[in-house]
Structure formats: C-alpha cells, structure tokens
Amino acid sequence: MRLRSFAFASTFALVLATPGLALAEPSPAITGEAIRADIGFLADDLLEGRDAGTRGYDIAARYVAARFETLGLRQAVQDSWYQPVTLAVAQLDKDSSPAMTIGGRRFANGDDVAIAAFGREPKQSIEAQAVFVGYGLKSDREKINDYAGLDLKGKFAVALSGSPVGMPSEIGAHLAAEKSLAAQQAGAIGLITIPTTSYLNRTPWEKVRDRAQHPAVSWLDKEGQPYIRTPAIRGTGTVNGAAADALFAGSGKTVAAIRAQAEKEGARPRGFALKPAVRIDRASSVATAPSRNVLAVLPGSDPALSDEYVLLMAHLDHLGVRESAKGPDKVYNGAMDNASGVATMLAVAKAFIESGERPKRSILFAAVTAEEDGLLGSQYLARNPVLPAGGKLVGVVNLDMPILTYDFQDVIAFGADHSTLGPIVEKAAKAEGVSLSPDPLPAEGLFTRSDHYRFVQEGVPAVFLMTGFAGPGKEAFEHFLKTDYHQPSDQMSLPFHWEAAAKFAKVNYAIAREIADEPQAPLWYKGDFFGDAFAPDAHKAVKR
Template identity: 70%
Template sequence: MRLDRRFFLVCSFFFLIPGPAPAAQGSPAEISSDEIRADIGFLSDDLLEGRDAGTRGYDLAARYVAARFEALGLRQAVRDSWYQSVPLVVTELDKRMTSSLTIGGRRFENGGDIIISAFGTEPRQTVEAQAVFVGFGVASAREKIDDYAGLDLKGKFAVALSGAPAGLPSEIAAHLAAEKAAAAQAAGAIGLITIPSESLLTRTPWARLRDRATGPAVGWVGADGRSFSRTPGIVATAYATATAADALLAGSGASLAAIRKQAAKRRPLRGFPLRPIVRLERNAAVSTAASSNVLAMLQGSDPQLADEYVLLMAHLDHLGMRKDAKGLPRIYNGAMDNAAGVATMLAVAKAFAQDGRRPRRSILFAAVTAEEDGLIGSQFLAKHPVTPPGGRVVAVINLDMPILTYDFQDLIAFGAEHSTLGPIVQRAAEASGIALSPDPLPDEGLFTRSDHYRFVQEGIPAVFLMTGFGGSGRQEFQKFLKTDYHQPSDRINLPFHWNAATRFAYVNYAIARDVANADHAPQWYSGDFFGDEFAPEAQKATKR
C-alpha cells in the first residue's frame, strides 16, 4: 500500500506525544514553553489546512488534541469518546441566482446598496411585508429602554440603525446590539433590516461588510432535525445603505443623513411606520457537515464539590483555505488565533494532571469547533452539557487569541467585574507580578464576542483574559490586528515571545486552580446586568 508522506508526519506527531511524567506529591506545576511552541507548531501547520470546522484539517487537529488529553491521563467526558459530535448545517448563497430586496417596487440586487447573507435552511425564500423604523431596535426593561414602545411590528420588518443608544456601558451596549433580532422577535417582527451607522462604517467600510456576507452561514442541527436558532420568528435579514436606505425611508419625512446625524450627536431615535412594501428574495444551497468538540475532564477530590465543574475552553477551528485576489488558494493557519489558545489550555491541563494535588472541584477541558462561524461549538456544548447527572459547570475560563508577540506587563480580564471571579483573577495576576488594566477597546464589545459568552447566556460566570497594552503592548497588539489577524500571515513564524506564553499559561492555571479550590462557587454580583439578565434567580454576591 502506498501512503502519502503526510500520513507519516501525522503519525510521528501522535507517537511522540509524551505520556504523563510522575509528579511529586504537592510539587508545583511546571509549564514548558517548548511544549507550547510544539503544540502551536503542529496545530498551525499547513498540513491542517487552516482547521476549518467540518474539514479533514480540523479533524486532524481534533485527533491531536484528543491524543494529548489521553497522554495526560485525563478522563473522557463523553462515554467511550473524546469527542462530542456537533452536526453542522451550512447555508450558502446560490451564485446562479441573485438575491434581492425590492422596496416600494424598486429592486436592489445583493452586493450593491443592500447585503443579503446566507440565512436559515430554506433553499428558496420570499418574504413580503410592511416595515417599521425602530430607532436602534433595542429593548431592556432593566435599562428602561424600549425602542418598540407604541409601534405595531406584528408580521412586519423591523428597520434599525446599527449600534445602541449613547450612555450605556460598552458591554451592555454590545449585548443589546447583538440581541436586536431577539428584541424584534419579541415585538412580533418577522424580519430585521439593519442600516449601518456612521460609526460602524468608519470601523468596517461597506465593502468589507459586503465581503464578510458572502461566506456561508453555519449552524447546528437540533434533535428535531432543524437548524437551531435563538430567534426562529425572524425569517429574513438584510443590511441596507445609501439609496436602498433612502428608499425605505421614502415618504416618512426622515432621511438617512438626518438619522445618522441625530445618532452621531447622541440624540434618541424615535420609531415610525414606513410606507414602502418590502420584498426579500433569497436563493441558497444547503448542506451538512460533521464536526466535534474535543472534551476531557479531571475528577475533583472533594466529594462535596466534585459535581461542580470549572470549564477551561479554547476554540480549535480557524478559517481554513480561501482564495486570494488572483484566485489562488491560501491557507489561513491561525497560529495566534487560536492555536495559541489551545496550546495554553493543553499546558494548563498538563499542569493539573501532573501537579499531584487534585483540585477540589472537577475540571472540564474543551477544544470547541466553529467559533469562527458564530460561536457554534460552544453554544452546542452549553446547550448539551456533558457533566454527569447532578453535575454543573460553575465557572468558565476562555482562552482565545492571546497576543504572544511581546513580554506583556498587564492583562485585561473581560468579565471579571461582573462576578466574584474578579478577586480571584486579581490575586492570580498580582502573584505573577502582572497588573490588571481596564478594557482598552470598549467599542469592540469583546466580552460578548467569544465562546465564553454562550455560557454567560446560560447564567454561568465567565472570564476571558487578553494580553494588555502596557509598555509596547498597544503597538504590538495593534500591529497584529492590522497585519495578521484573519490573514495567511498568522503563522508560527510570527515573533512569538515564548516566555510570555509560559506566563500567560501560568496565570490562567492559577485562576482555574483557585476557582476549583474555593469554598464557594463563583457568583454574579448583585445588580450586575448580566447576572440579572441571564441568572435572575441565582444567589448573588455583594460587590466590595
């Protein structure tokens, strides 16, 4: 039998994975920068073709992580398997037929002043209805905001300006902006059309929004055989700008320029009915793909606390292969995003496995799929817990794209201020000689944009660490975002600072161990927005 040389390369990696070395009882955990480098090197190798969910490259990466878990002597979290199957459904626009939005009889083709992305699982879709402008289209009883008050949305399109009203804390604003479809559904709408604000177009030009929308939409298939959706009542979505937005507002006495100007001046936006009838036509191709989360656990030592699990997670997928401007395939290796996060998780897992002092609570390790497609694997895991009967996840520590090209002086701990995880993070950072800094990118709403947020939505406190902007941090961080983020250049040959990688792993290990050994599970703070929103009945702590 003739075998591809790549087969031997994969096998050599798996056979060379070391088994767990014995650790002296009570000895401090050891974390090796060489092993972190080796893990990143393999996971970002061209052989894995960018680890896109549902592809052979991702499956090779998953097999590698499973082999590492097994070598560490961890337990399987799923019966007789290291894998939690995640059935994916993939919807792509049919390039043979043009999708369109017809507004008051005027037809706008996709890719001009309107953007229609792949959506749902229907190959052919036509939705026609009246429309209502709903300001920012957000609603929150806690924040005393309801852009739908006094408006009749039943069976209609909601037309909303992107973003959120001025004056809200950045993470709350990001949450409300991300929940517009839910707010529209609650008001009775069947569709959502978003008009980009000036601030959005400044950050993300229309051409880039359009390019992003050309990709497939990925979801997971539920037990009923249908693609899961938190907003099944919203059956059609689109973006509209320039002439298309003006067509929506025709005859209302308002204009796109006036609405954007009002929003830029931080003034409230009032809603009103729109005159034109809107007709959305979308043509798509629907397929399925198989993927998996890779899971392992370390059993806790305290019989009273072992059914409480601390989840350490990192997304294993990246962008796969894409064609460049010349039509040639390019591999998006994702060394920093997120081979570095997975390698950090594996280093922490090894530290726990070899420490000799099992934590009181159990630890669940998860390398999840399809984060780049919309936090799909983490949502599936949050909706399909693998803890034994009576067990529950009590805290989440997420490892996503640590920028490890510099010797960081500080860390940003997203989510720490919302729960009693905050003091634990503070102690771990101080013990490592690392400062904690406030969010330097509040407009990005990063707390709501990574995998841990799927567990926040289930009422579970979470934290997500990012290397900070102290010293050369801002320059190095912004350099990566500008030149390497989601680019083929995100490779192992970036100037990794391997001592920084070790320090990052150590502080996350210290946080996880302190959470696992604490007398009480983390609690949301009393009066915190996310605790009130997602865990209203849970016992709360007083913030000191």
C-alpha cells in the same frame, strides 16, 4: 509523545484510586518548548488552517484528544473524547438573484442591499409592511423599549446598527446582539438593518456586501434544522444608499437626518410606520459538515465540591484555505488565533496532572469548533451540556488569541468586573508576579465577542483572558491586529516569546487552580447587568 506522559497517565490513575497519595513534584513545570511544539503542530500547513468541518480541523481535534488521553484525563462524553457538532452551511443559490423590492423598486443583492443565505428556508419570497424602530433595542432593566407604541405584528422591523452613542459598551454590544430577539418578541417577521455613519466609518459598505456573500453557518438541532435563536425572523438584510432612502419615501424623514441624529451623544431616534411595502426574494442551498468539540474532565477531589465544574476552554478552529488571499500563501494557519490558546490549555491540563494534587472542583477542558463562524461550537456545548447528573458549571475561563510576542507584565480578564471571578483572577495572577489590568478597549465590547459569552447567556460567570497592554503590550497587540490578524501571516514565523508563553500558561494554571479550590463558587455581582439579564434568580455577591 514523551515517555514521561505515559508514566503520569498511570500514576494519575493511581492517585484517583488513592485519595491520600500525592506525587513528589511540588510545583508543575511549564516550558515554552512544550507550548511551541503544540502550536507548531496545530499551525502547520498540513492542517490547512483548521477550518471547522474540514479534514485539517479533524486532524487538529485528533491531536488534542491524543494529548488529553496521554495526560490521563477522563472522557466527558461516554466512550469518546468528542462531542459531535453537525454544521449546516447555507449558501446563496448561484442560479438565482436575491433581491429586495421596496415600494415596487427592485434592488439587486450586492448593490445597495446585502442579503445573506438562510438555511431554514431554501426558497423565500416574503412581503410585508415595514416599521422603523430606531436602534431596535429592548431591555426592562435599562428601561429601554424602542418598540413601545409600534405595531410590528407580521411586519419588517427596520433598525439602525449598533447602540446609542455613550451607552456603556458591554451593555450596548449585548443589546445590539439581541435585536433579532427583540424584533421577534414584538411580532416581526424580519429585520432590516441600516448601518450608522459610525459603523460605515469602521466597516466600509463594500465589506458589508462582501460578508453577505459568505456562507451562513449554524448547527443542526434535534429536528435536523439549522439552529437559530429567532426562528420567527425569516427575512433579513442590510440596506444603504438608494435602498435605505426608498424605505423612508413619503415619511417626511430622511436617512441622512436620522443618521446625523444618531451620531449625537445619547440620541435615540424614535420609531414610526413606513409607507413602502418590502419584499425579500432569495434562494439558498444547504450542505452539512460534521465537526466536533474535544472534551476532557479532571475529576475534583472534594466530595462536597466535585459536582461543581470549572470550564477551561479555547477554540480550535481557524479560517482554513482561501484562494482570495493576497499573495502566494493561501493558508490561514492561526498560530496566535488560536493555536496559542489551545496550547496554553494543554499546558494547564498537564500542570494539573503533574502537580499531583487534584483540584477540589472538577475541571472540564474544551477545545471547541466553529468559533470563527459565530461562536457555534461553544453555543452547542452550552445548550447541550455533557456534565453528569447533578453536575453544575460554575465558572468559565476562555483563552482566545493571547498575544505572545513580548514579555507581558499584566493580563486582561474581560468580564472581571461582573462577578467574583475578578478578585479570584487578580489574586492568582498576583501570586505569579503579574497584575490584572482593566479593559483597555471598552468601546469594542470584547466581553460579548468570544466563546465564553455563550455560557454567560446560560447564566454562568465567565472571563476571557488575554495578555495585557503594559509596557510593549499595546504596541504588540495593535501591530498584530493591523498586520497579522486573520491573515496568512499568523503563523510560526511570528516573533513568539516562548518564555512569555510559558508564563501565560503558569498564570492560567494559577487562575484555574484558585477557582477550583475556592470555598465559594463564583457569583455574579448584585446589580450587574449580565447577572440580572441571564441569572436573575441566582444568589449574588456584593461588589467591594
């Protein structure tokens, strides 16, 4: 801990008390060495992979809290740097054998069915009729209702995975993620998924089965129950092979024919009632694990804007220690994913303090837990806000796994096309000599797959920032994804480009500063899918 940080903590307190006072340093210094030190600590073996709910994560959280305190930031939670998040970890009972029975034929878990644990009901035996619902999508805006004309009340919905070929990727990803909600609204009690051919080409059935054996993690709500957005959907599972064939017995349809139809551009198989009854039997045990989000505030300077908050966030957790890892190294250190994002956030916070000029809007800094378990820490923060009375969150910038192994020339802001955050990011990046590039992976729907999306679901414009694909960027990204993503090799031995790390932090400082100081808060664009879906009554901007 450097003496200079203590000096700035004291000086910053004086600045807060004296609005007209400014520090001498005209532009903040961000160095690769400082970022390297933060990543080096967070990705050390001593932290054992920072798995949420473990001692290693708690040490990482304490480190970030100490950095916030040293910088002179304020606590967002009264008398604490932490927002407690109690995780509920459900696992299948080892003494029982989960199964799905279809038309009297029992399919054991791990063969042609994949059934995961369910924390809200330790013992389950649910039987009902089933209805095939095509992709199981529903959107008034897009004029899609795969449930139209079908009676789902008290029944299982049976749906293809994903969304129709050719549907805009982000809309398709969102609607696919909302299938349980659509099924619940239709009156279903369960959702059974049939993976499409395209899905199985990307994710082999063996991997689908293996994932179902992993613990199902959620957070405890105020009633002490594992939180789930769709509590009426009690029975879930994925089927393939003979189990999928059994569902369609006597219907005159085959899984093969439906899958073949689904591979065609724009095809949407129609739904119909299925003949066999379905029963799901499973037993789960639930344990709890305390975790926490680490939060800090930099108060805004403008009395007219300081009640508006910009959130700069990064997930702090990674995958922990896994004995199943190939090779002698069992620690998943998560240097790039996402110690680099947290270190960037800390560098930006330090830059704000050292600039001597407080932003006009307030900034909330958040290192969140359990992203790897399903964006849980961010979901908890989004649904349990910590802002004071009258405070309003107006924009989110999420830092998740920037690839810092090359001197990037562009950045990607997933979500930039949906709100006025796009031009703000472009302007700020350009001032740092960096261009803004469009989404290079539209088919992946990445906008819906990281922590910022939990705030989008609450109606807040957001972007997710990564280094770009220009020059060596595409090759560097693909190499990391193929070789090091979610592997023990994601550690400090990677060929980090520390000057690029400093540049990425400088770009993000410029972006956060621009958002915080703009006269107008970020707005969704008029007619944008996500703005219409999650903030239908909000004032919108016309896209130029």
